[in-house]
Amino acid sequence: MANTEYSPNRSCERLSPAITEEPANCIDRVRADGKFFRLGRDKWFVKGFSYGPFAPNSRGESLPEPAELSRDFAAIRELGGNVIRVYYPPPRWLLDEALRHELRVFVDIPWDKHRCFFEDWSAQEEARKRVRQTARQIGGHPAVFAVSVVNEYPNDVVRFYGRKRIEKFTDGLMEIVKEESPECLATFVSFPTTEFLTPSQCDFWCFNVYLHDQQKLGAYLDRLQHIAGNLPLILGEYGVDSLRQGERQQAEMVAAHIGQVFRHGLAGSFVFSFTDDWFTGGHQIDDWAFGVTRRDRSTKPAAETLRQVWNRIPESSRDDLPKVSVVVCSYNGASTLEGCLDSLMRLEYPDYEVILVDDGSTDRTPEIAAQFPSVQYIHQSNRGLSVARNVGARAATGEIVAYTDSDCVADDYWLLHLVQAKQDQEVEAIGGPNIPPPSDGWTAKCVAASPGGPSHVMLDDRVAEHIPGCNMAFDREKLLALGGFDPQFRAAGDDVDICWRFLDAGYRIGYAPGAMVWHHRRSTIGAYLRQQKGYGKAEAMVQLKHPHRFGPLGRSRWAGTIYGEGAVGLPLLAPVIYHGRYGTAPFQTIYRRNDYSVWAWVTSLEWHAVAMFSALLAVLLPPVGLLGLLMETVTLLITFRSAWRSPLPAGSPRWCRFVVWANYLLQPVVREWHRYLHAIRCRRFPATEPAAPSRAVKRISTARRDLYWESNEVLGREQLLDRLVQEARRARWPGSFEDDWAEWDIRLVGDWWHDVTVRTVTEELGWPRRFSRARCAVHLTHFAWAVIGTIGTWTTLAVALRQGWAAAAGLAASIGLGAVILSSRRRCLRAVTTLVARAAAKAGLHPVSADGSSLDPRPMQETTELPWRQLAEAPLLSDERPDREPVASTYSGAAAD
Helix, strand or coil: CCCCCCCCCCCCCCCCCCCCCCCCCCCCCEEEECCEEEECCEEECEEEEECCCCCCCCCCCCCCCHHHHHHHHHHHHHHCCCEEEECCCCCHHHHHHHHHCCCEEEEECCCCCCCCHHHCHHHHHHHHHHHHHHHHHHCCCCCEEEEEEEECCCHHHHHHHCHHHHHHHHHHHHHHHHHHCCCCEEEEEECHHHCCCCCCCCCCEEEECCCCCHHHHHHHHHHHHHHHCCCCEEEEEECCCHHHHCHHHHHHHHHHHHHHHHHCCCCEEEECCCECCCEECCEECCCCCCCCECCCCCECHHHHHHHHHHHHCCCCCCCCCCCEEEEEEECCCHHHHHHHHHHHCCCCCCCEEEEEEEECCCCCHHHHHHCCCCCEEEEECCCCHHHHHHHHHHHCCCCEEEEEECCEEECCCHHHHHHHHHHHHCCCEEECCEECCCCCCHHHHHHHCCCCCCCEEECCCCEEEECCCCEEEEEHHHHHHCCCCCCCCCCCCHHHHHHHHHHHCCCCEEECCCCCEEECCCCCHHHHHHHHHHHHHHHHHHHHHCHHHECCCCCECCCCEEECHHHCCCCCCCCEECCCHHHCCCCCCEECCCCCCHHHHCCCHHHHHHHHHHHHHCCCCHHHHHHHHHHHHHHHHHHHHHHHCCCCCCCCCCHHHHHHHHHHHHHHHHHHHHHHHHHHHCCCCCCCCCCCCCHHHHHHHHHCCEEEEEECCCCCHHHHHHHHHHHHHHCCCCEECCCCCCCCCEEECCCCCEEEEEEEEEEECCCCCEEEEEEEEEEECHHHHHHHHHHHHHHHHHHHCCCHHHHHHHHHHHHHHHHHHHHHHHHHHHHHHHHHHHHHHHHCCEEECCCCCECCCCCCCCCCCCCCCCHHHCCCCCCCCCCCCCCCCCCCCCCCC
């Protein structure tokens, strides 16, 4: 039968109790909506029972007689259920009866999946035929919640054929469902033994999980949420045998299960089962009793417990939820602000306030804010995102301050999931997913599938290293105690910085997969590239503040795994899967790795730079130019492959793939170019001459790289280092002061050519006399090594090929570079020794020469000013620069990439 059209917004009249031949078509279809489902305008949570199979009725169907089935459906509705799961395509009269009782039906399609079906072409064709026939006949019926094309592949069959082949076949079955009934949801049902199966065509994820230990169940649900990503997750089966556990224990365990499901952000679950009446394999099953009703339909305690629990879902049963202050910071974000504030007015949370901080907007932001009188509106001159976030935190009256952006729309239960997960995990900060809304245009959807988007970084299934700024919450007092957000981050980078500072302070950051916000992506490619430009600048600033968390080429070194749409395009290292001996582990777990593979470097700016240098060397040796051509060809192929595999929505126009391809080519270049450019600009070296230097400081700062002090008090390297950090920060001299893995005590950022390290030691010379030493050293930067390597390669090749003009140019460049490096070395060494000498004087240490003779018996005055020209002159390091660049039109946290 052809699919039935229906009006999605019409109200439904009750159907006649009589069984009809034509399906009712006046009920809205359930649809996936981010991490959850919706029925019409209302959020719809799966509160289901598995139902059947039963002994054949008078019609030969594996169902009760129609009258008994109607009574069962009425009982399910009375318990609060809204959907049943059947393990075979049902007759149309069952679907009509389900509609009459306002129930939906989850349909499994049985076929010979337990066989080695790839050995038999007819078995594969039979599977396709059954899926096509089911989708065509009942897929358009509004009572059908979804169709499952597979229920639990045997793990040995998957192991025998390989994961990818099984995934491809499963995707093909789900594509058949979409062809025959586009409005019908399609999925497959997995279980822990095949956790690693990840087909790409699922509308939602469904797992059968039987875990009675509630703590382990909660941890495993968090794990499954990361597999589900931005799609809804439900449990297809969970049950407790009352014969073995007892009916009272069954009731308690089922109630705890339902609580875990909703507290961990799942879209619902199916309880196995409604009744103990179970007929399979040609006989009645009587050695277990998983039903909440007995075979005669008399209720067990679990039935009444389910009624009570389901009636509270998804509302919280807690009465200790703290007040939350929701802060929205906006700069010229009027185009999306109204939708954001409107969603915040509808939050299902007992006690919260909304604070809008207008950071000097010149659009309609004040007029829109006036439409929401309950929103506390604060206007300030344009001072940047971090300052706006701090203003909101100081104005907040809640125990928790939650942040979202003006280009976000919050889910109704966003705060509830966020706060409950924060309490359950006992963390000081927490975040949740940000999902591109389906209403965005195709260009925005292309941007969402491109690299560089806002992503979360997980240390494990529950603990986060980074949460995007568009969806995060903190203990207000702890946030303010750390000084809030750093004002230098005007439009991006603030979330990365605050997360690392929280971790450095010993706090934990959690993740709530159910705390969802819709986050609009950039609607034009130009806006997307401008965003990546801002992210590149922010990365350079974050690197100056947290250098130990960055690699040699300036890329952030995340300890965790990056999740998000843009994180799946480039071929990173494949996940490692634990199978157990001979593939017999009951939980065959995915372990994701975040290391870049060789292929991931082919889009980098450094890769293109090497290719261009190869083209330059072709002037001396033409065949070398082929290397650059080969490198760029590899880049084009890899980015095309990534664009082809990108997670674009079904039905995307063909041109979308080419847009994503262009984004994969351009994004790394734009982002890394501006990161390097800004990092170089921020390396403006400070002046080093003191305003009124003492003779000792002059001698120390110009004579040697080793400094010495003695003390007749209990003073030594500890006091010296503490004071040195204070003075460096006072001078705005960026560096690494808290790297627990470093071989040096302090590392300071120098100029383009050198960085500086300081090591200290204190000798005990008989109590209380102590002798302290500091050794200052300079190290060539990666930029310096790159320039040296470039000039050296050119000169060597020119000499080898006897190209006189090229060799002369290379030699001249080498001499000039050597002079520059030597001058830089002296300047850096002088600067750091001056800083160390002043820090020692302020710490109370007495300077001496290497032989112990005094250099200056007079202690340096505490009022002596530092000699540094303030590094605030460097772009974007100061909040008050008059020539600062305007920030982006709307704020968005820097992505983890």
